Amino acid sequence: MPIACPSGPSPISQLPQEVLEAIISFFVYDTRSLLACSTTCRSWYIAAAPQLHHSLTIDADPTYPSDRNHPWPRPLERSYELGLLPLVKRFQIRMGIANDAGFNPKWLAEPNLRYFSALKNLQELGIDYFRVSDFMPTIQQCFGHFSPTLRFPALKQPMGSCQQILYFIGLFPNLQDLRLHYPFPRDEEEGSVDTTLIPLFVPPLRGRLTLTCFTRVKLLEDMVTFFGGLRFRHMDLFRVKCVRLLLDECRESLETLKLYPSDPYSE
Amino acid sequence: MISQKETRTNSSEQSIADNQTLLQHFNLSQNKSLQTLETTAESIDVADDTASDFFKTVLSSVTPSAPLDVVVVYRDIDLSDMPHCSQCDSRPVRLRHFGRKPRDRPARFQHQFKVFREMHSARDFRLVFCADVFDCMVMDGLKTLERIVKAEEAMGGLGYLLQEPLVIFERRTLRTRYIDQNAGCSRSRAISATAL
Numbered sequence: 181m182p183i184a185c186p187s188g189p190s191p192i193s194q195l196p197q198e199v200l201e202a203i204i205s206f207f208v209y210d211t212r213s214l215l216a217c218s219t220t221c222r223s224w225y226i227a228a229a230p231q232l233h234h235s236l237t238i239d240a241d242p243t244y245p246s247d248r249n250h251p252w253p254r255p256l257e258r259s260y261e262l263g264l265l266p267l268v269k270r271f272q273i274r275m276g277i278a279n280d281a282g283f284n285p286k287w288l289a290e291p292n293l294r295y296f297s298a299l300k301n302l303q304e305l306g307i308d309y310f311r312v313s314d315f316m317p318t319i320q321q322c323f324g325h326f327s328p329t330l331r332f333p334a335l336k337q338p339m340g341s342c343q344q345i346l347y348f349i350g351l352f353p354n355l356q357d358l359r360l361h362y363p364f365p366r367d368e369e370e371g372s373v374d375t376t377l378i379p380l381f382v383p384p385l386r387g388r389l390t391l392t393c394f395t396r397v398k399l400l401e402d403m404v405t406f407f408g409g410l411r412f413r414h415m416d417l418f419r420v421k422c423v424r425l426l427l428d429e430c431r432e433s434l435e436t437l438k439l440y441p442s443d444p445y446s447e
Numbered sequence: 448m449i450s451q452k453e454t455r456t457n458s459s460e461q462s463i464a465d466n467q468t469l470l471q472h473f474n475l476s477q478n479k480s481l482q483t484l485e486t487t488a489e490s491i492d493v494a495d496d497t498a499s500d501f502f503k504t505v506l507s508s509v510t511p512s513a514p515l516d517v518v519v520v521y522r523d524i525d526l527s528d529m530p531h532c533s534q535c536d537s538r539p540v541r542l543r544h545f546g547r548k549p550r551d552r553p554a555r556f557q558h559q560f561k562v563f564r565e566m567h568s569a570r571d572f573r574l575v576f577c578a579d580v581f582d583c584m585v586m587d588g589l590k591t592l593e594r595i596v597k598a599e600e601a602m603g604g605l606g607y608l609l610q611e612p613l614v615i616f617e618r619r620t621l622r623t624r625y626i627d628q629n630a631g632c633s634r635s636r637a638i639s640a641t642a643l
Binding site for chain 1: 490
């Protein structure tokens, strides 16, 4: 029995591209459907690709054999070759344990810095064991290209003085959220004060602050000083030493507070 | 010998001192824009008997006239002993909870409902149950929470609430996507598990 052909092109092919993109964005949680859409035709690929390539996570855990097969910077390099890095909105470098000395400038030696610089539309940046101090004083050369778009840095156990970490945060004028995660409370040694290290920008930081096992009160005090106060609307605080300071500073802005009764005194 | 009355007095003084210490940290009376207080079901379980006092003290400091939501977040393991999804590879969810022992769920929920009731004695709020689960588990998680809340309502256990409790969900997505496979990250789904 012959199959009847449709008399004309499907009405869906007449849809404006932005409408198509809006429809396909509903599949954001459904990778299989996104993949199917991306192989339909060029306009559907263009609509699906940003969703598919939204996030790139590179795990650099030396204890996993599979990671040794894909060592840094291979995943970044491959994405660069495929021209996918401008589509990435969220980039994470994860380490199960502090890999040698942590994430230091050696990781971004050429040509890696070229690949890293192709992340031009990044909104979220996650780095584990980030050795901020080792990137000084040229940290802007490595991370400055994120300046227009970055909204949310998530740092696990950043290493460096409060002043250096603050300088890093101040590289990005559009930051809204901030996450600082330490695996356990610890007292950090502060180096000598560098009077030349003034944050370049005052980011708005009006979104969510997430702190875990956080004892670096001086960093928050410096943020208050240099950024003219704190204005977070949401806070998630677990084992944080300076809850009072945060609640006082955000007294006008705080809308949502996440607390843990298993951590009654936040210390 | 210390008399029973003296013991009671000492215990009461200790409790007042604890509350004052707690208020030094968590006095929310100046946070006039506060709309939502969040916590996790797990931390209520871990805090055990101290959870009620903690929340009562914190809630008593919140501006009384403003409406307040108390959101209790339930993760996959809080709702199922062996979280999995029949539609897709369940490995990430299982990995995420690797090493965690299933707990006595009915007893835990009873304890939580007791904590909510005691919290409400300090201040009125709308109780919001939030299933914060892996993306493919959203419907299962939501249904489980709804079933638990309805059962408690049927027994009159939430009769003290002035507003209907809400059941909502937070869809927890993979933190890594198709690009990882393209880029040669063969362990992408496992990464997702640890990244959640």
